[in-house]
Structures are given as structure tokens and as C-alpha cells.
Amino acid sequence: MKKNRLLIALFALMLLVLSACGNSNTKEAAAKEKKTAGKPAPTQMILATTTSTQDSGLLDVIIPMFEKQNNVKVKVVAVGTGEALAMGTKGEADALLVHAPAAEKAVVDAGDAINYKRVMYNxxxxxxxxxxxxxxxxxxxxxxxxxxxxxxxxxxxxxxxxxxxxxxxxxxxxxxxxxxxxxxxxxxxxxxxxxxxxxxxxxxxxxxxxxxxxxxxxxxxxxxxxxxxxxxMNIYHVMQVNPDKHKNINSTDAKKFVEFMINPKTQDVIENFGKKEYGRSLFIKYTE
CATH class of the missing domain: 3.40.190.10 (Periplasmic binding protein-like II)
Structure with a gap:
């Protein structure tokens, strides 16, 4: 009889523990769902850039940083600088990160790009x-x-x-x-x-x-x-496509991206990129 009572007591205790865990998990799930529901969907931005920023692995480091800080999803189009600049002149990208100063200047002078900043070099x-x-x-x-x-x-x-x-x-x-x-x-x-x-x-x-x-x-x-x-010397610049000349440009995030690239914290990340693996920086910070 005592044995039966003990088993019943243990069973009741188990049910109580399981119920508590269930309530805790439910509360955590609800809190997580509430937090997610309160967060706006990320905005979308297109970055046209040269293949060297992708092939070197730099974008794998800096793009997630920018996305997390600004709740934005970046679509990277890595092509030759000439094609990246052409995307800018056609209004097919929001921001550009390229390395052909003479060609870049022509795009800026034509008014297709603004907020032109020097970022780094190798x-x-x-x-x-x-x-x-x-x-x-x-x-x-x-x-x-x-x-x-x-x-x-x-x-x-x-x-x-x-x-x-x-x-x-x-x-x-x-x-x-x-x-x-x-x-x-x-x-x-x-x-x-x-x-x-x-x-x-x-x-x-x-x-x-x-x-x-x-x-x-x-x-x-x-x-x-x-x-x-x-x-x-190989100099890289960042710029945003001019929203006054091209419709449907995400100028808000493009401007944030330019500011992000010349921010001292980002510049330090760029400066240190590759040091551990290759024994030297792959890019040197070079802000104006």
C-alpha cells in the first residue's frame, strides 16, 4: 500500500514538473514570437561591386555586420567595375563599391552617383x-x-x-x-x-x-x-546611386552603407582583415 502511494506521489510530481516545463517553454515561445512580431521586416538593398571584394572574402565579413546593424538584407552583385558602374548609371543598384577612379569620376560627374567616398586600397x-x-x-x-x-x-x-x-x-x-x-x-x-x-x-x-x-x-x-x-596602387571608393536621377532607389540604406564603410569601426575591421590568415592586411583603410 505504501509502495502504491509512493508511486502515485512520484507520478504526480512528474506531472507537476512536466507542466512547469511546458508552461516555461510556452512562455518563452510566446515571448520570442512577440519579439519577432514587433520587429519590422528587413529592407532590401542592392550593392554592385567588383569581384575582388567577394573573391578576397571581405564581403563575407562586412556585409553581415551592416545587415545586422541596420535591419537590411543586401543583395550583392559582384561583377567587373565597368559593369557595376553601368548598373549605377541605369539605376539598377543602390550603392557601388568599385576600384577604377577615372571611370568612377565620370559617373559622379554625370550625376548618376553621389556621396562619393574613398574607402581603402591595396x-x-x-x-x-x-x-x-x-x-x-x-x-x-x-x-x-x-x-x-x-x-x-x-x-x-x-x-x-x-x-x-x-x-x-x-x-x-x-x-x-x-x-x-x-x-x-x-x-x-x-x-x-x-x-x-x-x-x-x-x-x-x-x-x-x-x-x-x-x-x-x-x-x-x-x-x-x-x-x-x-x-x-589600387584604390576603392564607395558611393550611392543618385535618387534624384533614378527612381526606386533605396537611398536611405545606400547612404547608411556609405557611412558604414567609412566608419572608424568598419575601417578597423577592413585594416585587420586577412592579417591572421595571410600575415598581412588584404586591404588598407584609406578614408578622406
């Missing part, structure tokens, strides 16, 4: 086969390009009107050479893919340092052969 480097058949070296990129053309060493170009492609073409123009022939290969692809093609063909390629550092572990047939020239 540099361009010439990468080539470890055997370096053309024998290029040092920091003189113009001399290196002349030698590549003379020796008809395989050169792989992005050929996509990106900031890097624009820089490459500007160097060829400076040395009065119009590259053509089987030695000059145009991929029409982003920096990461173009580096892969250069590795496969054992060719030379101009790249931004950030993408090179991020991809180098998969490119064991290549190495940096020319770097450090004063004319190889």
Missing part, C-alpha cells in the same frame, strides 16, 4: 609562372609588359572591363602596345577564375593583391614577379 601585382620564362622582375610594370610582348609570353587578361582590366589596358597604352595574337588570352571572367586560367596555361596575369593572397594556396604554379611600383 595594390596590383604581376603574377607569373614560377619558372618565369619571360624573366620579368622588380617594380617596373611598364618594362615588364614590354618584355612580355617582346617574348610573346602567355598573358591572361580578364577582358571584362573590370577595374583590374582597365588598369592592365592602361599599362599597354602607356607602353604603346596593342596586345594581340595567341599569346594574349582574354577570359571575360572574374579575378579568381582568371587566376585559375593563368595557372593552367602557365601565363602571366595582373591581379589585385587581395585576391592573389586569398587564392594563392590553390595556385602553386604561380608567384608574384613584379610588385611595389608607385603606379600600382
Amino acid at each position: 595594390d596590383f601585382v604581376l603574377v607569373g609562372p614560377k619558372e618565369n620564362p619571360a624573366g620579368v622582375s622588380g617594380d617596373d610594370i611598364n618594362a615588364a609588359f614590354k618584355k612580355l610582348a617582346e617574348t610573346k609570353a602567355t598573358f591572361v587578361s580578364r577582358g571584362d572591363d573590370s577595374g583590374t582590366n582597365k588598369k592592365e589596358l592602361a599599362i599597354w597604352t602607356t607602353v604603346n602596345i596593342k596586345p594581340s595574337g595567341t599569346w594574349y588570352v582574354s577570359t571575360g571572367q572574374g579575378m579568381g577564375q582568371t587566376l585559375q586560367v593563368a595557372a593552367e596555361k602557365k601565363g602571366y596575369v595582373l591581379t589585385d593583391r587581395a585576391t592573389w593572397l586569398a587564392q594563392a594556396k590553390n595556385l602553386d604554379t604561380l608567384k608574384i614577379v613584379v610588385e611595389g611600383g608607385k603606379d600600382l
Whole structure:
């Protein structure tokens, strides 16, 4: 009899505990649902940017920060700088993060973009086969390009009107050479893919340092052969598309994004990005 009473008491205690847990879970769920219901849906913003900010991994760090701070969902369109700027002139993006100053200035001067700010920089480097058949070296990129053309060493170009492609073409123009022939290969692809093609063909390629550092572990047939020239600086700017000229632009979040990119806290994140993994910053903060 006593045993039955004990079992009944234990059963009742179990029911009480389960009931308490159930009420607690219900209250927590209700509180969570109330909190979620009270939070507005995130706004939507389109960022057109160069592939180097994506291929380097930088966007994977800074975009979630911006989204969390501002309750916004960012759609990133990573293309060549030329295409990103074209999206801005057509009103197909809200903000731009690119690296071709001369082309950017034309867009700003035309009134298609406003709130133009310098954000960061790194540099361009010439990468080539470890055997370096053309024998290029040092920091003189113009001399290196002349030698590549003379020796008809395989050169792989992005050929996509990106900031890097624009820089490459500007160097060829400076040395009065119009590259053509089987030695000059145009991929029409982003920096990461173009580096892969250069590795496969054992060719030379101009790249931004950030993408090179991020991809180098998969490119064991290549190495940096020319770097450090004063004319190889690679500057990135951010801007918002002008809502007065283009309808349906999310100017509120675009403005916030520009302010976010030049904020000292974000600048510190940019400055420290890559230090632990690569032993140096992939981008250097450079605010105005």
C-alpha cells in the first residue's frame, strides 16, 4: 500500500514538473514570437561591386555586420567595375563599391552617383609562372609588359572591363602596345577564375593583391614577379546611386552603407582583415 502511494506521489510530481516545463517553454515561445512580431521586416538593398571584394572574402565579413546593424538584407552583385558602374548609371543598384577612379569620376560627374567616398586600397601585382620564362622582375610594370610582348609570353587578361582590366589596358597604352595574337588570352571572367586560367596555361596575369593572397594556396604554379611600383596602387571608393536621377532607389540604406564603410569601426575591421590568415592586411583603410 505504501509502495502504491509512493508511486502515485512520484507520478504526480512528474506531472507537476512536466507542466512547469511546458508552461516555461510556452512562455518563452510566446515571448520570442512577440519579439519577432514587433520587429519590422528587413529592407532590401542592392550593392554592385567588383569581384575582388567577394573573391578576397571581405564581403563575407562586412556585409553581415551592416545587415545586422541596420535591419537590411543586401543583395550583392559582384561583377567587373565597368559593369557595376553601368548598373549605377541605369539605376539598377543602390550603392557601388568599385576600384577604377577615372571611370568612377565620370559617373559622379554625370550625376548618376553621389556621396562619393574613398574607402581603402591595396595594390596590383604581376603574377607569373614560377619558372618565369619571360624573366620579368622588380617594380617596373611598364618594362615588364614590354618584355612580355617582346617574348610573346602567355598573358591572361580578364577582358571584362573590370577595374583590374582597365588598369592592365592602361599599362599597354602607356607602353604603346596593342596586345594581340595567341599569346594574349582574354577570359571575360572574374579575378579568381582568371587566376585559375593563368595557372593552367602557365601565363602571366595582373591581379589585385587581395585576391592573389586569398587564392594563392590553390595556385602553386604561380608567384608574384613584379610588385611595389608607385603606379600600382589600387584604390576603392564607395558611393550611392543618385535618387534624384533614378527612381526606386533605396537611398536611405545606400547612404547608411556609405557611412558604414567609412566608419572608424568598419575601417578597423577592413585594416585587420586577412592579417591572421595571410600575415598581412588584404586591404588598407584609406578614408578622406
